[in-house]
Amino acid sequence: QVQLVESGGGLVQAGGSLRLSCAASGRTFSSDAMGWFRQAPGKEREFVAVISWSGRSTRYADSVKGRFTISRDNAKNTVYLQMNSLKPEDTAIYYCAARDFAIATTPTSFSFWGQGTQVTVSS
DSSP: OOEEEEEOOEEEETTOOEEEEEEEESSOGGGEEEEEEEEOTTSOOEEEEEEOTTSSOEEEOTTTTTTEEEEEETTTTEEEEEEOSOOGGGOEEEEEEEEESSOOOSGGGOOEEOOOEEEEEEO
16 A cells, blocks of 8 residues: 655744655655645645656746755655745645656646645744
8 A cells, every 4th residue: 555644744933944754655666756745725736846766856836946955765765845944825735746757747647645744834
């Protein structure tokens, strides 16, 4: 059974930092692209960041570029999202997702999803 489990969310003040983790099991994710998405109340799920299976290629939403960094450790089957200079508009549930091979930025392109972790940024 494939599982993606996110952790590291919480409440932080604007300007602060959080590091999200996503631990994968039940599948060899070393050949998968891994992505982070987020969904705020009343809004659609949106792309945040994605990383290729090798870690050599990454892509970010314009809204987080320069503040967030995605990385992965294939030996640990884990992907990370370092979030710095957080803003109230970053408040959302953050989801980890996986797909075969090539990176993508649309939610429908991803086959496997975690349950999400809440990130709340206070002003």
